[in-house]
Amino acid sequence: MTHPLVAKAWETLRVEEPEPGLLVVTLNRPHRANAMNTTLGEELIALFGTLEAAPHACQAVVLTGAGDRAFCAGADLAERNGMDDEAFARQHYMFERMMRALLACPVPLIAAVNGAAFAGGLELVLSCDFAYAVEGARFAFTEVTRGIMPGGGGTQHLPRSIGARRAKEIIFTGAHFTAEEALAWGIVNRLVPPGEVLAQALATARRIAANAPVAIRQAKKAIDHGLQADLRTGMQMEIEAYYQLIPTQDRREGIAAFNEKRPPRFTGR
Incomplete structure (x- = not known):
């Protein structure tokens, strides 16, 4: 039987069940570097809310991005251009709920980082249980270069992952760091060659799904x-x-x- 989340029509996501019990959720806005717009945020809330309500429906989830350029470039700043304060705050509260929905996922959630993960995209990675990344992926919290700060858990997840002093340097500078640095610091668990990150994440998800x-x-x-x-x-x-x-x-x-x-x-x- 097809998983109901696979059968549902999504505008900004692609949801697949390569084998029973395993779901692959793909951020599907490659023309915008898979940046998060309002629709994508709302759809992730709906998807992970369904999983939280039905924990027996699958055994592991892999989250990835469409294409080979970006996992997620953060919030879609084109959509945010011209937003007044009220609209900006309303959208950001939705993104907060989106991150909480990922954290509430009752089954293992693995990020397959297929490219750049910036700002909210890096927060998505940190909201997963662990992550594999393609060699050459880049990471950054760029919010301070745009007059804001991480607001989807970045200031809490990053220091818990790599220590406060290194996290402060990353967040205060907005500077990019490499996949090799992300591996050395414990942000990702494994680096894989181009084109293989999803397959390796699925292999691990399959091993998880074989357990109780x-x-x-x-x-x-x-x-x-x-x-x-x-x-x-x-x-x-x-x-x-x-x-x-x-x-x-x-x-x-x-x-x-x-x-x-x-x-x-x-x-x-």
């Missing part, structure tokens, strides 16, 4: 919420998540499969 779905969702929840707390509280959150898995069929299946020397057949229950 409820266990993956509980582990993600424990990591994400535990990082917002002190160590002892985080460990308690981990145990609360762990004990939710004991009565599942998948837990019993995993033990049985090991002892019967066969691959497990997880059902997400």
Whole structure:
């Protein structure tokens, strides 16, 4: 059965299900370097809101951009040209909701960074669980060169990822940095040759999808919420998540499969 998000008609996204349980969401505005306009933001809210409401509907999501030039160049400044303060604030609040929708994705969300990721585009990358990037990709928080600042989580995600001092240099200067630097600093997990980033992200998503779905969702929840707390509280959150898995069929299946020397057949229950 075709996933309902694949069947839906999107204006700025392309949604595909290359195999059951895996979704590829492509920012599909290559003529504008996949920059985020109002429609794209609203469609991402709708898509990830649907996933949050139906966590069993898929097991992993890969987010990428159309073409080989840009993952996402940030907000579409052509659309913002001439906006009055009220309209600007209204649109930005929508982008805030969009980023929160990505963070609420209940299943692993992998960024396949196929090109430049600037400003809000880099914030999209940082809102994913982890990222692979093409060799030669470029990154930057350019907002201060346009009279604003990162406002989609950039000032919070980046220092948590690479440390406050390096994050301040990146944000205060607006300077570009390379894919190699992004890898060394931990912003991306892997660099891949041109044309291969989506395939490698999908290979990892496939490996994730072979594991117990409820266990993956509980582990993600424990990591994400535990990082917002002190160590002892985080460990308690981990145990609360762990004990939710004991009565599942998948837990019993995993033990049985090991002892019967066969691959497990997880059902997400």
